Amino acid sequence: xxxxxxxxxRVVDLCTGSGCIALLVADALRTRLGTGGSWRVVACDQSPxxxxxxxxxxxxxxxxxxxxxxxxxxxxxxxxxxxAMDQLASLAGGPFDLILSNPxxxxxxxxxxxxxxxxxHEDPAxxxxxxxxxxxxxxxxxxxxxxxxxxxxxxxERLAHLLYRSSFSTSTPGLPRLVAEYGKAQHANVERLHIHxxxxxxxxxxxxxxxxxxxxxxxxxxTTHPNTRHSIGQIVLxxxxxxxxxxxxxxxxxxREVRDVLEQGRLVHADRAGWDVPVPSHxxxxxxxxxxxxxxxxxxxxxxxxxGWTATLPLLIPSSPRFFSSRNPEDxxxxxxxxxxxxxxxxxxxxxxxxxxxxASHGAEYSSDRPPSDDVLVLQDELDLPFGEAxxxxxxxxxxxxxxxxxxxxxxxxxxxxxxxxxxxxxxxxRIGIGRPTGKGTRVDRWVLSPLTEEExxxxxxxxxxxxxxxxxxxxxxxxxxxxxxxxxxxxADVEKHDRVSSRKDQFGVLRTVWVS
Numbered sequence: 031x032x033x034x035x036x037x038x039x040r041v042v043d044l045c046t047g048s049g050c051i052a053l054l055v056a057d058a059l060r061t062r063l064g065t066g067g068s069w070r071v072v073a074c075d076q077s078p079x080x081x082x083x084x085x086x087x088x089x090x091x092x093x094x095x096x097x098x099x100x101x102x103x104x105x106x107x108x109x110x111x112x113x114a115m116d117q118l119a120s121l122a123g124g125p126f127d128l129i130l131s132n133p134x135x136x137x138x139x140x141x142x143x144x145x146x147x148x149x150x151h152e153d154p155a156x157x158x159x160x161x162x163x164x165x166x167x168x169x170x171x172x173x174x175x176x177x178x179x180x181x182x183x184x185x186x187e188r189l190a191h192l193l194y195r196s197s198f199s200t201s202t203p204g205l206p207r208l209v210a211e212y213g214k215a216q217h218a219n220v221e222r223l224h225i226h227x228x229x230x231x232x233x234x235x236x237x238x239x240x241x242x243x244x245x246x247x248x249x250x251x252x253t254t255h256p257n258t259r260h261s262i263g264q265i266v267l268x269x270x271x272x273x274x275x276x277x278x279x280x281x282x283x284x285x286r287e288v289r290d291v292l293e294q295g296r297l298v299h300a301d302r303a304g305w306d307v308p309v310p311s312h313x314x315x316x317x318x319x320x321x322x323x324x325x326x327x328x329x330x331x332x333x334x335x336x337x338g339w340t341a342t343l344p345l346l347i348p349s350s351p352r353f354f355s356s357r358n359p360e361d362x363x364x365x366x367x368x369x370x371x372x373x374x375x376x377x378x379x380x381x382x383x384x385x386x387x388x389x390a391s392h393g394a395e396y397s398s399d400r401p402p403s404d405d406v407l408v409l410q411d412e413l414d415l416p417f418g419e420a421x422x423x424x425x426x427x428x429x430x431x432x433x434x435x436x437x438x439x440x441x442x443x444x445x446x447x448x449x450x451x452x453x454x455x456x457x458x459x460x461r462i463g464i465g466r467p468t469g470k471g472t473r474v475d476r477w478v479l480s481p482l483t484e485e486e487x488x489x490x491x492x493x494x495x496x497x498x499x500x501x502x503x504x505x506x507x508x509x510x511x512x513x514x515x516x517x518x519x520x521x522x523a524d525v526e527k528h529d530r531v532s533s534r535k536d537q538f539g540v541l542r543t544v545w546v547s
Contacts, residue, residue, distance in 0.1 A: 035204065038068050040122040044109050044131040044192075045185065046073035047156065049084025051130050053091060056102045065094075065101060070122040074107035074114075077155065081106045109133075109188055110161060116197050127202040129192065131210040133185035135159040140182075140213075159213075160184050182213060186220050186544075190227040193546060194303040201547075208546040217533040217541040224531045224546055225358065229304035230292040235285065235353070235362040237346075239315045240514050241521060243368040245389065246270075246506060248409040249381045249433035251479075252338070252373055259464040260478040262490060263409035264373045266462065266502045268329060269491045270409075271341055271371055273503050275325045281346040281364060284354060286318050315366055316346075329373055336388035337375040345369050347510050365514040381433035382440030403443045407509050408459045409502065410434055411478065415463030417486060420501040422509065425456035434459065460505045462498060 036059065043052035052073035059069050075081050084104045088095050093102045103121045107114040119125050136157045141149070159182030178184045189210055193199050201207055212220045225233070250261025257265065293309040300306055311318045329339035348354075349363040356362065370392060374384035389402050410431055415421060427445045428435035434457070438445065443455050467477040482490065489498045530547040 032204075033063070035202070036069065037063060039128070039202070039205075040069070040119075040124060040126045041071045041128045041130065042118055042122065042126045043071070043073040044129065044189070045133045045156075046075045046084050046104065047080050047132070049073055049087050049104060051132060052084070052102070052104065053087060053093075055130070056088075056093065057091060060093075060101065066099070067101070068123065069101055070103070071101065072103045072105070072118050072122050072126075074105050074109070074118060076106065076108050077153065078106055080156070109185070109192070112195070115192060115195070119198050125196065125198055125200040127200060127207075128205050129189065129199060129208045129210070131185075131189055131208075133159070133189065133210060135182045135185065135211070135213045135216065137180060137182040137213075139180070158182070159186070181219055182216070183219060183223060186210065186212065187223055187227070190224050190546075191303070193224075194227070194229060196303065206545045206547050209543055211543050214540070217544070220544045221531050221533060222358070224544065227302075228531075229302075229307065230296040230309045231304075231307045233292055234289060234309065234313065235348075235364050237313050237315045237364050237366060238514075238518050240365050240367040240517050242405060242517060243342075243370055243392075244405050244407070244510055244513055245370045245372060245385075246407045246409065247372045247374070247381070247385055247388075247437075249374065249378060249437075250411070251378050253375050254377070255479050257481050257487070258479045259482060260378060260411055262411045262462050262464055262482070262498075263460075265482070265487070265490045266409060266499055267371055267373050269493070269499050270503060270506065271326070271329065271343070273493050273499065274343055274345060274369065274506075275327070277507070278325065278343070278345045279322060280354070281348060282318070282322055285316075285346075285364070289318055329371060332372075332375075332388070332391075334387070334391045336372075336384050336391055338384060338388070339373045339375070340388070340392075341371045343369045343371065345510075347507065347514060349511060349515065351507070363518075365511070365518070367510065367514055369510060379432040379436055382436035382438070385437055386440045403437075403441045403455045403457045405513060406437075406441075406457065407506060408434060408437060408457060409506075410459055410461055411464045412461035413464060413466050413474065413478070415461055416465045417463050418489065418496070418498060419463040420498060420505060421461050421463075422505045423459045423461055425458075458509055460502055460509075462502060 041055055046052050052071050056071040059071065063069055073084060075084065081104060085095060088102060088104055094100050095102050095104055107118060109115065134155065134157050136159055138158055138160060141154060141158050160179045161184050178187055189208060193207055199207060248264035248267040250264035251258070252261060252264050255261055289309050289311060296305050296309060323344060325343055326341040329341050332338050332340050345367060347365045347367060349365065353362045372385070372388050374381055376384040385406070410433060428438055438457060443457050464478065467474065491499060493499050493503065532545050533541045534543050534545055536542040
């Protein structure tokens, strides 16, 4: 933060104990800004003994406290009391820019297992993560409260609620809204708690429109030998189109499902701060209620220098395949990207001629620092893999494949980086196994131009576990996701939806604090 922002910053330390955190922050602000001014640090604790100790420590550090114009206030207050929390904000002159807390977070079962000498010298209310740590659990309390008490998360849930209390907390550029400590192995539960208490309107997956377009080219001899092993990269292209369209429809359906579930949950808890606003259907780049855009059902003939067949697919691509199965799909990012499928009519050994003409005629705009090849995926046949196996390859030589060799030559792709350790243009490929001939005397050139069997053709056109098509689809989607992530970062956009809730490690490398932006 720049000094002009710091001059008016308001910080609160909840469950302050001896006041160490509040005094550290106040001393840093005093050193930077001096006394006086409108910056404020307010600390509170429910224990009168803790408040008295914190006040004594403040005086020892030459702070004037609890005066109308004091920069530092240390008072007794119960963080579960809304009126008391609003009074803290009143002392600071408005809602807090930053909430700090080292709250009680030890589950009662862990407290009971501590050595007697530890329990004799520690106040259970300062350690056990229950609202009333001095009393046994209330059997009449609801299930959620029992769960929070068992996990030691009651105070953390209260901190999450205070974040969305407009009279208590506000958002300030350059500062997290909350930094709070938790116990061993609690990071996942604490992060999930904060995400689930975020107002539903802010929990839809993030939709990012990716600039440019991605091209998937299947190489082969579509005009002269369309159903042969050498053309397997083109054979899978039409069924790949169908499977990509079906996934796009599934993504749209899943987004509507997530929206509906969030809205139902919002109505149940509409009394929570920030939950009075409906979950939107109209997102910046997508209308969930609009019918999906018409997508081609097959490749269409290209008129122009490139020839061949193509289809342009404006697709929704989740950043993670877990989008469909995750219990927290709102954590995801969904990319909006144009994917062009291209089947050349040129002979295999002129694939580069066709692709270069296709890129030029379809208006692909590439900057000088992002070569066309980076946004191209080639589906090719591969002699050195058995039929039924497909693998991705990033860069490298053509390995004797004439179609790939022509693409590398026409797009001027260096086989190796020009300098050691330097990233250069590369050509991504999905190598689809056709195997080598097993019969004696069968020449490779005759083998690659032999037709696929009926069973092999079925594997290329059927989306089922283990088929050629399913493997090609998986590799293609992985490549599209990776390119979208790279391009999004080049655009300067955040990829992760909930980086606003994250954990950080202490000096020993252990996750100990949650940061909420």
